[in-house]
Amino acid sequence: MMTILDSATAVHFIGIGGSGVSAIARLMLHRGARVSGSDLHESATLDELRTAGASIFIGHRAGNLPPDVDLVVYTIAAGDDNPELVKARELGVACRSYPEALGIVSEGMFTIAVSGTHGKTTTTAMIGKLLQDAGLDPTVIVGSPMLHAKSNLVVGKSKYLVAEACEYRRSFLNLKPNILVITNIDRDHLDYYKDLADIQSAFVELASRLGPRGILIVPTAHPNLAPIVATSVAMVVDYEESARMTNRLKLCLPGAHNQLNAQAAATVGTALKISPQVIKRSLRSFRGTKRRLEYKGHTPEGVVIYDDYGHAPAEVRATLSALRELFPLKHLTVVFQPHLFSRTKLLLGEFAGSFVEADHVIVADIYAAREMEDTSIHAKDLVSAINARTPSRALYMSDFKTIPALLKNGELRTDIFLTLGAGSIGMLADALVLGGIPTMG
Template sequence: MRIHFTGVKGSGMSSLAQIYKQKGHSITGSDVEESFFTDKLLYKAGIEVLPFHEKNVQQVDIVCASAAYGSNHVEIKAANERNIPVLTYPMMLGELTKEYESILITGTHGKTTTTGLIGSLLMNADMDPTIVVGSYIETLNNNARYGRGNYLVVEACEYKRHFLNYTGKVMVVTNIDFDHPDYFKDIRDTFDAFQECANRLPEDGLLVVCGDNLARNLRANCQMVTYGLSQENDVYAVKKGMGKFAVYAFGKYMGDMVTPLIGEHNIQNALAMVCLGLYYDIQFDILQETLSGYAGVKRRLELKGHLKHHLVYDDYAHHPTEIRVTLHAVKENYPNANVVSIFQPHTYSRTKRLLHEFAQSFQAADWVVLTDIFASEREKEKLVDILELVEETKKHHPRVTYIPKSEIIPWLEQMSEQMEDHIFLTMGAGDIYKEGEKILQKMLLSS
């Protein structure tokens, strides 16, 4: 089959394109000229990326279109005129889930890390899974993996109820929190979406939920297992110092695990993996090896490098809960360091709706730097100004500074000369990570 991917550089789209290519289909793709981390992955997979043009879809059987583009896009319009089926990314991925015993990894936070962990576990257990994930996984050296086994591990996004397109036997819910205010009305609407997805599980399926948050209230017509830090869960952990914890399952001590991942939220993510290991009867030593050897995910508490006597980290955190747990994790791991949080809010709608929550999420930081809001292409109206967030955050934190994005590099240079033993942590779902990379590259060239 000839499939064309419109917007192929997207993290999910590029992952799906690679899978269908390895399944034997003829794949083409198109996108903007701007460089993305997926460029190298697509080149390595032998997928040519063309400029957008109506001729790209003239000789294809299906067009898979990114959610970023609507019916007026030149390629989508041309496909519709030729009666060529146009499927969105969730629809196309939904078709793929029907071909496997699919494991859906969802939740407001932690999806990517948990998908990577569970995918790695099934690989180490010789189950040869296919994996579709929303970011670069170090263990995979990719954001996708095509396997010959019967298992598909999918990062399943809740936005616009996309995950209702997927057919899964197993569903993992890391947490339920209010996000995507441009779509969900409130936390009740958000919860209902997850419940709708859980209702679709078969009677012989499995629902795995983190019992430390609202996800514990989900119900399903199949087996249900809870995990978390609370001992009320079916599977829980007891911390035994930095990077080590004991695992208990259904009242039985399973053994100790060592994790290279920072933060209690990553212990919870690891416990989700343990639940899948128990379900598929995987030996505990394979679970231990999978976690201890897990190299992590791009832009998830990623150590970017050293800046003189300082460390530069980056994280995808773009929600108050994510900011709070990320800063807490860094402070716990580096108790004597001064943590400088450099946050770029993502979308006007999220910033406006969660303004007060954002303002109170930086308690663990020693210094809060806020920079210009990264707007979504969908947003036509500037709903809030960054200075509103600055003023609100000052009510809860003694050291808050606004720095325009264009001035972050010189500010970092100045601060690195004046201070010692600091951690500079860039956070946000936009392009703030590039500032950390730029300053490190600049220091390298000048040394």
């Protein structure tokens, strides 16, 4: 049956530079549709979309809508007062959110959805590559560019769809998966969810969409997953149990968390009857995704630079633990940009205890993203909380333009330098490797 994405000839994307929206834009370009879109800031993603044929506008204005547009896809970060969305609705143009568009893509496909508070991007990419290497020719949609594919989208010709399924605002309920992977459940997105029980209720509803013929792949011992496992009518497979029954997988990526991600992917492969040899070979050659413990290079002074998207306490701990596995005796400096005032405020104590593997922590201003400024919480509060545990470990820095000079003249001495956070902090890593001056503060 033809969907609205199949029939659309001119599609406009609001927030086209976003990790999910850009994947749908690439898909529509591949299908031959005329694509336009807007975003607030320039980015490498926008440059790639322009090269592929999209018309891009910086800033949101009603005039950005093409006169012949027949579909608008928008980020869920766009408010109802977004001028492009308002204009499209006034004109009677069909409008779909990114999660709705992803759900439409999945219609009629054998959908493997990967969800969970942490690890879903890497696990999705691993599964996508595994199906590719097994000759199953999947379509893959991931929240970060896969290093092996150099994109957040792989367009396949088979029935298989591998998709990252985000829990924010219950977005993943637009999917009806055949196989569902849940990596873990933790307190997050507390600007939307009331508490952990509210988060769990969303996952229970998602798992219920599997039906009795579906497969639920989870770490059953994870206490926060108990309500999901208890209520599921699908076949439940414990990927941690599978890990205990097999040898440690050989991976390019360090970290115990990546071992678990790989075991989840391997369990999907087994469910699809992919041979153990193909599974091991595929996972061994997986190089990761952008901004997930991504090696960026060296500064002119020889400091090793890594960048990571981690923005929750468990992710911070996992990333630092993985770097310590790689560099047990090296001096490690972290620049952390907290993401969201609400998350920083509600999880302040957990954040403070998550930097134990770092020698020094530089804390940047909180990246507001979709939130209004909250003066009751500041980056300095996190610095104080970290230093209350280990005196002089952390300091606050609002301007990163001095960091290249500090590294060059030796005032900032370190062997490993990690930029960490879901905001704009990755630009600092790029600037350090290139020997330039960061443009963000």
